[in-house]
Amino acid sequence: xxxxxxxxxxxxxEEEFAPQANSSYHSHAHVQFYGILGGFSLVxxxxxxxxxxxxxxxxxxxxxxxxxxxxxCASLEGSSLSKPLPGFASDASISVLPKSTGCMSFTMADIxxxxxxxxxxxxxxxxxxxxxxxxxLGDGNLVAIKRGKKPYALKVLQNEVTMLSKIDHLNLVKLxxxxxxxxxxxxxxxxxxxxxxxxxxxxxxxxxxxxATRLDIAIDVAHALTYLHLYAEKPIIHRDVKSSNxxxxxxxxxxxxxxxxxxxxxxxxxxxxxxxxxRGHADYVDPEYLQTLKITTKSDVYSYGVLLIEIxxxxxxxxxxxxxxxxxxxxxxxxxxxxxxATEILDPKLELTPAASIAIGRLMDLAVQCLAxxxxxxxxxxxxxxxxxxxxxDYGNSxxxxxxxxxxxxxxxx
Ligand SMILES: Nc1ncnc2c1ncn2[C@@H]1O[C@H](COP(=O)(O)OP(=O)(O)OP(=O)(O)O)[C@@H](O)[C@H]1O
Numbered sequence: 288x289x290x291x292x293x294x295x296x297x298x299x300x301e302e303e304f305a306p307q308a309n310s311s312y313h314s315h316a317h318v319q320f321y322g323i324l325g326g327f328s329l330v331x332x333x334x335x336x337x338x339x340x341x342x343x344x345x346x347x348x349x350x351x352x353x354x355x356x357x358x359x360c361a362s363l364e365g366s367s368l369s370k371p372l373p374g375f376a377s378d379a380s381i382s383v384l385p386k387s388t389g390c391m392s393f394t395m396a397d398i399x400x401x402x403x404x405x406x407x408x409x410x411x412x413x414x415x416x417x418x419x420x421x422x423x424l425g426d427g428n429l430v431a432i433k434r435g436k437k438p439y440a441l442k443v444l445q446n447e448v449t450m451l452s453k454i455d456h457l458n459l460v461k462l463x464x465x466x467x468x469x470x471x472x473x474x475x476x477x478x479x480x481x482x483x484x485x486x487x488x489x490x491x492x493x494x495x496x497x498x499a500t501r502l503d504i505a506i507d508v509a510h511a512l513t514y515l516h517l518y519a520e521k522p523i524i525h526r527d528v529k530s531s532n533x534x535x536x537x538x539x540x541x542x543x544x545x546x547x548x549x550x551x552x553x554x555x556x557x558x559x560x561x562x563x564x565x566r567g568h569a570d571y572v573d574p575e576y577l578q579t580l581k582i583t584t585k586s587d588v589y590s591y592g593v594l595l596i597e598i599x600x601x602x603x604x605x606x607x608x609x610x611x612x613x614x615x616x617x618x619x620x621x622x623x624x625x626x627x628x629a630t631e632i633l634d635p636k637l638e639l640t641p642a643a644s645i646a647i648g649r650l651m652d653l654a655v656q657c658l659a660x661x662x663x664x665x666x667x668x669x670x671x672x673x674x675x676x677x678x679x680x681d682y683g684n685s686x687x688x689x690x691x692x693x694x695x696x697x698x699x700x701x
Contacts, residue, residue: 393464398422398473402432412483414531414545416443421478430463431479435472444472450546451476453520458511460534460544479534479542487535488601488634495636498643500539501598502679505650507541508533509672512591516584516668521551524582526567528590530597550582570604575662585662591671592657596620599650601634617658624651646682649674 401422402409412419417435424430435444444467451462461477481487484504487496496504508528515523525543532545571593573586593604593616602616613619620632629651630644637643653674659665666674 393466393475395466395471398432398466398475401425401430405434416447416474416545417472422475429478429480431460431476433474433476435474437472441467441472444474446549447474447546450523450549450551454515454523456511456514458507458540458542459514460542476544477542479544480537481535481539483531484533484535484541484598485530485603488530488597490636496539498599498637498646499679499683502646502675502682503539504533504535504541505595505598506672506675506679508543508591508594509668509675511541511543512584512587512668513672515549516587522584523549523551524584525549525587525590526582527571528587528594529568529571530594530603533594573662574660583662584668585665588657588665588668588671589662591668592654592665593617595650595654595657596632599634599647600632601636617654620651621655621658624655642682646678649678653678 399405401424402420405418405420409420409422410418411421411431414433416433418433420432420434422430422432435441444465448462448465451460455461460479462474463477464475466473466475482492486492487494512525512528515525523546525546526549527545528543532543534542534544536542567586567590571590573582573589575589576582576586596602596617597604600616600620602619604616606614606616609619612622620629623629623632629648630639632651633639633643633647653666653671656664656666657671
């Protein structure tokens with residue numbers, strides 16, 4: 288029963304995304320499923336380097352007014368703001384960050400003060416770039432300070448500055464400033480107050496995200512990526528879409544962060560960006576990129592497919608402690624869909640109501656499309672967002688999904 292639904296929805300999605308190809312969808316759908324399994328083997332074997340709308344449409348929920356600083360703000364004393372960034376490839380070059388009114392100016396002494404001398408109690412996270420601190424400007428405004436490790440940090444900082452300075456979207460973390468000299472590589476970005484998505488899926492903030500909220504978050508991320516792919520000055524490929532890079536606001540909406548490995552590039556095969564180093568997280572990486580070292584915006588779509596399954600199953604893309612046939616979450620989910628048991632993918636923390644059952648079937652069909660091993664069969668992020676809106680609308684109309692209330696603002700111990 289569920290299989291029929293999953294497959295027929297796959298067909299519907301295919302018709303929407305590729306109107307010419309419809310008659311052979313059954314075999315095509317299976318090719319896609321098996322492709323996911325095959326594609327994953329490639330991912331698993333590969334060596335991985337560690338590492339919208341034009342404007343957001345009105346949504347049913349209002350975004351919070353974060354205690355954020357003015358946007359597009361970037362000016363730091365002692366930095367090379369007005370000079371071209373050193374060591375930059377021409378396709379990623381900018382010479383000056385936008386000069387907008389209300390820009391903040393910081394010195395290293397300011398940064399030390401607002402982070403209480405990089406105090407351990409101000410640490411909010413660690414990543415490939417370095418350590419992230421909460422900074423209190425003293426007037427009630429908070430910022431996130433990303434202090435880079437050397438020597439990796441310089442290139443990442445320059446890339447993140449270049450990318451973030453080009454963009455302005457509600458669902459993307461804003462750059463407020465940076466500092467780069469011989470000693471320090473520091474980014475000052477909008478502070479997003481409610482942890483990252485992975486922490487929420489793990490229940491580390493004391494609340495379970497309900498299905499409606501997960502849908503809203505999925506839509507926010509789809510809008511952010513659509514904006515990057517279609518509406519930024521030049522198409523931007525994020526290249527590191529993963530749950531720890533999705534930050535959650537107090538109103539449980541999402542902002543995509545971390546542009547350290549992003550690149551400007553083409554949207555479609557035929558005008559691809561060639562990268563000699565594989566970037567991004569192994570669990571989310573596009574198998575076609577691994578094979579060809581060429582990326583397009585469809586590489587983000589693949590990562591988004593992995594993320595979609597993660598959001599609604601609650602499982603990490605790879606879970607070592609599971610039985611061997613369940614360790615690779617997209618593979619486990621693909622089997623469930625083929626067997627007609629897509630509803631079993633739903634996070635057990637969520638109630639399987641009739642509305643949830645329909646929604647999860649449609650969501651998994653969409654994920655399968657995003658995970659097509661061949662790029663041309665993947666939808667664009669704009670198409671993904673449109674399908675998600677439909678699912679959200681139908682689910683919203685048929686359920687009385689409560690909004691999560693935060694039991695605690697502090698992280699529970701891991
Ligand atoms: N602007 C921000 N506001 C609030 N918290 C943030 C912000 N940026 C990052 N964090 C927190 O710090 C953590 C580390 O962030 P960072 O971007 O350095 O690394 P990452 O994305 O987790 O890993 P990697 O850099 O290896 O991809 C994030 O997962 C998040 O919890």
